[in-house]
Amino acid sequence: MASFKKFRAGPKFKLSGVDPAATPFSSGGDDAQREQLDTLAIELDRLQNVLHAEGRRKLLLVLQGLDTSGKDGTIRWVFSRTSPLGVKVTAFKAPTEEERARDFLWRCHAVVPRAGEITVWNRSHYEDVLVPVVEGWIDKDQTRQRYAQINDFERLLTQTGTVIVKCMLHISKQEQRVRLQERVDQPDKHWKFSLDDLAVRKKWDAYQAAYEKALTATSTDDAPWYVIPADSKHHRNLMIAGLLVKTLKDMKLRVPPADPALKGLVVE
Amino acid sequence: MASFKKFRAGPKFKLSGVDPAATPFSSGGDDAQREQLDTLAIELDRLQNVLHAEGRRKLLLVLQGLDTSGKDGTIRWVFSRTSPLGVKVTAFKAPTEEERARDFLWRCHAVVPRAGEITVWNRSHYEDVLVPVVEGWIDKDQTRQRYAQINDFERLLTQTGTVIVKCMLHISKQEQRVRLQERVDQPDKHWKFSLDDLAVRKKWDAYQAAYEKALTATSTDDAPWYVIPADSKHHRNLMIAGLLVKTLKDMKLRVPPADPALKGLVVE
Structure with a gap:
């Protein structure tokens, strides 16, 4: 079995060092991988139930990636076996006027997971160290300040019982072209497509650089x-499902102890 | 196929007229029913995707029922095939101080579904015409006023694009005894059990009467x-999954029309 550690961003991390086409966690064909995923998704459901029963800790999954990198699809398939009772998803869009009137972490803090819950952020506070950097709205000092603010915020969450897993979905420029073209060519997928996606695609290299810097500065x-x-x-x-299963297992979750007072109780 | 209409509360509705042990929508054994449910759950997922693509209307499922009636289990299984991206669940507990400082519909209004979403309320604003009625905290006039306020609130939602489906999970007193006893007898289920459940069970008849009145007054x-x-x-x-599938089909959902401007566009 491949190791997740190899895919963890460290202080000298280079995005170009990771091959978007790599498939280190499975050697099987489509069917085998589907089956492998289903087994993991069912295990994830079991672990989510224990997380809920324990009712003390929380899991936050942050998903980032360029257009068409598969954030929606990841959520759909990784949580294909878990109940919506225990998994909440927040999709962050361009900030509203209400949100821009506060600091950039305000809207995120409002939707951190409750005890016993898994929360998924589909895009996140990391958008605020990507778009403004590429567009030149904030300078280097301001960007560095935001990295530090993010690290402080995430430390607060981990110190108060939240386990955080952050995944960047890394696709190649060629694969994005194929996926965008598919959306254009299928009229029933036009609603998923925006001409803005093409404008962002033109800034491919700037986004890769912004991601590399952000990940290096905030992978703690x-x-x-x-x-x-x-x-x-x-x-x-299946790589993300496997990472979540491993993370939850490492938490050594436990159902709360039995209540001795209930011994022998008869319900009338 | 049995008709859902027969299970719809009307002006002369009597709760005692519905047999909690009835199984009109399936004659098969456990395996056949599981398979039937899975087919419906997959269809529900397909329809949820179109609801999301259309991005205009919303579906609200209100679940009510006494302890152990199966609200959590319903959510778990009916939505066993849908992505958490499109299905949000809110579990309403005893109101907090913040919530009690407002009208009883305030906390519900805050979590109505977004366009394109399915939202499930695990308990709801109906708790406020059940518990206070049984406990004698509000009198008949106040109760009637709340029914009218609920109808006004729900009319606002339906007039602004929300389709509302309300389900009361109806179990027999004997079946509740069995399920509560199970929780007592299995130490790893103690965390699901509270001695308060027994106190509420003692008021069985009062709760049946309060449900009957509330349903009669608010089934529009x-x-x-x-x-x-x-x-x-x-x-x-499978009855609830079938009801939701029928409801979504009746909405005649459509993917947004193709954008003629995208014809022939080549992604570079």
Whole structure:
């Protein structure tokens, strides 16, 4: 079995060092990978139930990636076996006027997971160290300040019982072209497509650089970044499902102890 | 196929007229019912995707029922095939001080579904015409006023694009005894059990009467109440899944039309 550690961003991390087409966690074909994912998704459901029963700790999954990198698909398939009772998803869009009137972490703090819950952020506070950097709205000092603010915020969460897993879905420029073209060519997928996607695509290299810097600055022991090769959808799904299963197992979750007072009680 | 209409509460509705052990929507054994449910759950997922693509209307499922009637299990199984991206669950507990400082609909309004979403309320604003009625905290006039306020609130939601389906999970007193005793007898289920459940069980008849009155007063054409026989878990699940599939089909959902401007566009 491959190791997740190899895909963890460290202080000297280079995005170009990760092959978006790699499939280290499975050698099987499509069917085998689907089956492998289903087994992991069922295990994830079991572990989520214990997380809920324990009712003390929380799991936060942060998903980042360029357009078409598969954030929605990841959520759909990794949580294909878990109840919506225990998994909440927040999709962050461009900030509203209400949100821009506060600091950039305000809207995120409002939706951190409750005790016993898994929360998924589909995009996140990391958008605020990507878009403004590429567009030149903030300078280097301001960017560095935001990295530090993010690390402080995430430390607060981990110190108060939240385990944070951050995944960047890493696709190749060629694969993005194929996926965008698919959306254009299928009229029933036009609603997923925006001409803005093409404008962002033109800034490909700037986004890769912004991601590399952000991941290097914010991949901490408590809240590590994993770079997920994402050209293969099946493999992307099972790698993330596997990472979550491993993370939850490492938490050594326990159902609360029995209540001795209930021994022998008869319900009338 | 049995008709859902027969289980819809009308002006002369009697709760005692519905047999909690009825299984009108399936004659098969456990395996057949599981398979039937899975087919419905997959269809529900397909329809949820179109609801999301359309991005205009919303579906609100209100689940009510006494302890152990299976609200959590319903959510778990009916939505066993849908992505957490499109299904949000809110579990309403005893109101907090912040919530009690406002009207009883305030906390509900805050979590109505977004366009394109399915939202499930695990308990709801209906708790406020059950508990206070049984406990004698509000009198008949106040209760009638709340029914009218609920109908006004739900009319606002339906007039602004929300389709509301309300289900009361109807179990027998005997079946509740069995399920509570199970929780007592299995030490790893103690965390699900509270001695308060026994105190509420002692008020069984008062709760049946309060439910009957509330359902009669608030089952409207726009937001009807369905009484779901719930002694059989499998049948309960597939009846609700079937009701949701029918409801979404009746909405005649459509993916947004193709954008002619995208014709022939080549992604570079």
